[in-house]
Amino acid sequence: MDSHSPARPALLIFDGDCAFCTTSVDWMRRILPAMPATAPYQWTDLAAFALTTADARSRVWLVDGSRQYGGAAAVAALLRRQPSPGWRMLGWLGTVPPWSWAAAAGYRLVARFRHRLPGGTPACRMKPAE
Numbered sequence: 001m002d003s004h005s006p007a008r009p010a011l012l013i014f015d016g017d018c019a020f021c022t023t024s025v026d027w028m029r030r031i032l033p034a035m036p037a038t039a040p041y042q043w044t045d046l047a048a049f050a051l052t053t054a055d056a057r058s059r060v061w062l063v064d065g066s067r068q069y070g071g072a073a074a075v076a077a078l079l080r081r082q083p084s085p086g087w088r089m090l091g092w093l094g095t096v097p098p099w100s101w102a103a104a105a106g107y108r109l110v111a112r113f114r115h116r117l118p119g120g121t122p123a124c125r126m127k128p129a130e
Contacts, residue, residue: 009037010064012078013049013056016040020114021060034081036062059111072100072107 015021017040029035041056049063059071062078069077072094079091093099110117 008061008063008065010081011044011049012036012074013041013044013046013051013061013063014038015057015060016042018114020117028078032078032082032087034083036078036081037062044050059107071111072103075107076100076103 009085012025012035016026022040024127025038029038041051041053041061046056046057048054049061049069051061051063055061055070060074060116062069062074064077076091079087079094082088082091094103
């Protein structure tokens, strides 16, 4: 990032067409005091963040300045930003094997079956890559 450019505030980019994803983001807004701005990828200039539609469709993204975290890493980074030591500890555990492996596997499982989870709808089904 150019040192003369102002730092961009953190942004959580998610699938706004997915009811489960939207419900999850709304839940995080209620319980996490240090929640960044959020935006559905469908309303976001993905190219400005060097993301593709396929990237955004496949996982949530936390973009913080020049750093990008996708999927389970985004959730871990979000938790590490919290003022509560308990949330921060969970966030740090999400970056250390074997916990990071479990977090990644859990994230993939939830993403794959999000249309079957509470709040999910058929529109939440992962679309095949183009």
